[in-house]
Amino acid sequence: MQALYDDSRSKLYVCDYQGNVVGCALVSLCSDVMFRKQPFAVIENVIVDVAARGLGVGTTLFQAIEMFCVSTNCSRIMLLSSSQRLDSHAFFEKQGFKGAVKRGFVSIVLHLLVQGKVLTSALNNAALGRWTRNKLLAV
Incomplete structure (x- = not known):
């Protein structure tokens, strides 16, 4: 965890409610040689406790990630999601992500x-x- 904390190109966001972790998301910056090394961001490990869904936890995480990405001059923010997670896809689209723009491979x-x-x-x-x-x- 300390190495992640010390890495200026990654941020782990954690939402705490009354001493309990109810959500987290990891964002990492990657250099993009097509844009003169201007970074792009990759979001991973977006998790919101089932009991906390619909309460703004995920939206708060994504707002914090967007502020970080703007402050680091990111050209874009990307994420992957399991193809069957339709509820998550709807949430990501509400946050401004477009699932039909690119196709990911793992x-x-x-x-x-x-x-x-x-x-x-x-x-x-x-x-x-x-x-x-x-x-x-x-x-």
Whole structure:
């Protein structure tokens, strides 16, 4: 957590209500060589407690993220969401995000420990399923 706190290119936002964490979101800045290294932001790990949904927690998180992005001169803010999370997609669209503008693709990177050596492999979900079923994962 300290390394994340010390990283000026990332911010972890946490919403606290009466001593309980009810929401969080992580935003990270990436340099964009197409825009003379002007950063763009990637939002991840947006989580709002089910009991706190509809109370403004998510909106507050996104307002804080937007202020951070404006202060760092971001060219754009992006996020990925599981394709079946339709309720989340509706929320993101209310926050100004457009789901039909771009299409995201995900590859999972695994760090495997095989005979004492760390191997890194990017796998698609099908390959991940095969590896898991065959119990080849050893981390």
